[in-house]
Amino acid sequence: MNIKDLIRSNVKALKPYSSARDEFQGDTNNMVFLDANENPFENGVNRYPDPKQRSVKALLSLKKGIPEDNILLGNGSDEVLDLIFRVFCEPNIDNIITLPPTYGMYGVLANINAIENRKIPLTKAFQPNIEAITRAKCYRTKIIFICSPNNPTGNSFAKGKIEYLLKNFDGIVVVDEAYIDFSKSESWTSRLSEFPNLIVTQTLSKAYGMAGIRLGICYASKQIISVLNRIKPPYNVNALTQQKAISQLEQDDVIQKQVEQILKERDILIEKLSEIDYVSKIYPSDANFVLAEVDDATKRYNQLIEKGIVIRNRTTQPGCENCLRLTIGTPDENKILIHTLKSI
Structure with missing residues (x-):
């Protein structure tokens, strides 16, 4: 699979916005910053935040054993999911597959981005219906959204079913692991290197008790993360969120x-x-x-x-x-x- 073939043509051709802090690389100590039109009087938040959230990513990388280049942070998981739509789905042409009952924002984001949502209900045992998914997908199906542990049912999906989709679907498989910290199941982040089409999303809103700061996490291949970074807003995670996240992540x-x-x-x-x-x-x-x-x-x-x-x-x-x-x-x-x- 060539992930590049799944990316929207306008996104591939996009020249990303370069913020003032993106252009400067180096030690920030004892520097005079006159590049971003900020108020110069120090109050703790008068400067723009790190657009790449390096400190938070470094801590996550250490905790998860995942390189920083495989991590994207967003203003809540909803922003991360929206960015995934924008990268891979052509409005009014492509479609996605969701597995209801499931997290409602997948469908909302599909509507916002003018993407058809093909709903394939879970089985009576609340597991993915592989046969029905196979029949529903077509060459314009770009993403399958899988919430595991699932909301609202609470159960985890059989690994064999997710693995089958990763191996047999020529598109992106997003595994939403908002509740993974309460589960005995192993995170799919441990298998990112096996599947170039795998994206795993997590959050600090549940187990880490940080719903109020709005910080979503995306783990994927370096290639996918690179493209998502091209289209994200330059300062999408504010300084206070980054500071609070670091503080909480250190309290294992x-x-x-x-x-x-x-x-x-x-x-x-x-x-x-x-x-x-x-x-x-x-x-x-x-x-x-x-x-x-x-x-x-x-x-x-x-x-x-x-x-x-x-x-x-x-x-x-x-x-x-x-x-x-x-x-x-x-x-x-x-x-x-x-x-x-x-x-x-």
Whole structure:
């Protein structure tokens, strides 16, 4: 496979914007910067941030064992996903494949970029339907989006199915691993060197508890990352986000303890849900949430809202009729949730 053949022609011909800080390479100590029309009076954020986010990437590279040239950072994963659309999908011509029920932004971004979204529902076991995907794809299918562990179902997809798509699809396979830190499954980042068409996205919004700073991470081949860098906004990750990310990424022990606590609380919630009469099914979870089938999802959702508890009603999603998605909270929040579920 030649990745270059998948890239939009206008993107290949694009001359990227070069910011003032892109042009300067060297030691920033004791330098006088008069190149970017900034306010010169120091307040901590009067200078533009590093457009290449070198310090954050260096830390991620060390933690993940992945070269910095294989990493792109974005203003949340949604920006990363949008950049992938812009690089590979020709508006009003190409199409993508998504596997509902899944993360809704894939479809939203397809609409924004004028790309057909071919929806191939997961099987009853919430696994990719390889036969249906094979029938649906064509020479204009550029990307298959795979969310594993999946949102909203919570399960991880069989590795053999993802591997089959990587080997037999002449396009880009995006594996969204927003919830990978809660799973026992190995990240697909460990296999980037095997598959030139593999893109793995992760985030600091879930396990790392940094949803407020909006930092998405993309791991891919050096060739793909190079093209994504050509079209990204020059200063897409602000200085405060970069500083906070570094601080949190250095707290491995704290994060690990929080993840362990969340997993423990997830097991408790699953056990307590099984004791509730109107809960008919609890799906296995590799994430920090649980999908549960109830007698009437809309009724139960509204009852919880009245009690001051907000969850997600997923009953409109394919294969999720009368299903509620419950995020794992703190021990005290989970006790309130369980008490309320038993009382309504």
